[in-house]
Amino acid sequence: MIMRIFQVVVRPxxxxxxxxxxxxxxIPLMKGTPGIVSVLPGAPRADSPREFSFVMIWENLDALKAFVGEDYQSPHIDPAEAELVESRTIRHYDLVET
Structure with a gap:
């Protein structure tokens, strides 16, 4: 499984x-996406009031690519949110199951 961590910093x-x-x-979009095993949305805290994140667990790389395309290592953003976002990052990891 693939762990995908997506973070955005919102414009002031x-x-x-x-x-x-x-x-x-x-959140509803991600929770309803085929191939996603788990979605953990993160909202801002007092010490980081403009930062939002998603930790997503995907079944496999093929499922992730089916959603975002071959360029899965770029942090894609919905056009509806583009003007709201100052910066974004994306990271991928192999999930370590315990």
Missing amino acids: GKEAEFSNFFHEMA
Whole structure:
């Protein structure tokens, strides 16, 4: 399985607007995506008020590529949120099951 960690830093003043997008669109979309085993959304904390994240567990790399395409190592972003986001990062790991 593949662990995908996606993080965004929201533009100053866009926190509430992005939070609405995150809760109303992004979380339901990810939870309903074929090939995803688990979705762990992360909301901002007081010490990082503009940072949101997703930790996603994918069945395998093929499932991930079916969703984002061959360029899975780039942090894709929905056009609806592009103007709200200052920066984004993506990381992939092999899941270690314990």
